[in-house]
Amino acid sequence: MISEGGKKYQVIYADPPWSYKGAMYERGGAENHYNTESQQSLKNMPVGSLAAQNSSLFMWATFPLLQEALDLGAAWGFKYRTVAFVWVKKNKVANTPFVGMGFYTRANAGIVLHFTKGKALPRQSKNVESIIFSEIGKHSQKPDEVRQRIKRLFGSVPSIELFARSRKGFFPDYEYEGWDVYGNEVNNSISL
Numbered sequence: 596m597i598s599e600g601g602k603k604y605q606v607i608y609a610d611p612p613w614s615y616k617g618a619m620y621e622r623g624g625a626e627n628h629y630n631t632e633s634q635q636s637l638k639n640m641p642v643g644s645l646a647a648q649n650s651s652l653f654m655w656a657t658f659p660l661l662q663e664a665l666d667l668g669a670a671w672g673f674k675y676r677t678v679a680f681v682w683v684k685k686n687k688v689a690n691t692p693f694v695g696m697g698f699y700t701r702a703n704a705g706i707v708l709h710f711t712k713g714k715a716l717p718r719q720s721k722n723v724e725s726i727i728f729s730e731i732g733k734h735s736q737k738p739d740e741v742r743q744r745i746k747r748l749f750g751s752v753p754s755i756e757l758f759a760r761s762r763k764g765f766f767p768d769y770e771y772e773g774w775d776v777y778g779n780e781v782n783n784s785i786s787l
Contacts, residue, residue, distance in 0.1 A: 603647040604775070605716055605752035606745060610655040610737060611637050611667065612758055612779075634663050643672030645755060649713035653679055653745055655737065656708050664708055673710030678725070680707040680741055685730040693731050707741060719750040736760075742774065 612632050646652070652673045656664035665675055682705040684693035695702040729738035745754070751773065759778035 602645075602753065602775075603650075604645050604755045605647045605650045606653070606749055606754035607642065607646060607650065607757060608653045608742065608745060608754065608774070609642070609757040610759075611664075613637075613657060613660050613663070634667070637667055638670040640671075642757065643712070646672065646712050647753070649716060650711070651716055651749065652710040652712070653741070654708045654710065656706055658702065658706070668708065668710040671710075673712050676709045676711055676715075678706050679709035680725050680727055680744065682706070682727045682729060682738060682741070685728060687730050705737070716749050716752065718748055720747045723748045746773065 614633050642652075652668060652671065654664060654668060668675055684695070684703050684705065685691065686693050692703045723744050727738055727740050727744075729740055732738075742756070753775075754773070755775040755777065757777055759776040
């Protein structure tokens with residue numbers, strides 16, 4: 596995986612297409628909505644080659660595959676730092692928490708892990724909060740607020756979203772303004 600012209604990114608934002616096949620968590624059904632990848636396939640992607648010497652990786656993780664997410668960040672050459680964002684999912688109609696499937700308890704939050712490579716990027720704002728209250732969208736659609744908060748945190752540095760998804764009537768392309776994007780279901784702005 597090499598970006599056009601060898602471009603390097605200070606911010607990499609990723610929502611890996613985790614596969615639950617063969618795991619005790621298989622009933623999740625992600626495979627019914629989009630193509631998923633095995634953990635080994637994800638680890639084999641040379642995402643680290645896209646990263647600038649000093650860069651941040653923001654990665655969505657699911658609670659059942661938290662260890663796999665930590666391992667994936669390390670495989671890509673990053674060091675885990677913290678949970679950057681917690682998305683408290685709200686229902687579309689009522690102002691109440693959404694209650695998802697879950698494996699032991701009913702899931703109603705998502706998390707974005709923060710990893711770094713090299714030195715930490717200088718923060719442009721010290722007022723970026725970690726909790727996001729936002730209603731659910733279509734399957735796998737994440738709140739645009741995460742991208743906005745990352746930009747507030749680090750400014751307009753070279754940024755890419757990996758595994759982006761956008762289809763007519765699903766996720767509008769304008770959500771990615773100011774970001775390079777790459778994924779199976781998006782109008783890619785770069786070639787990898």
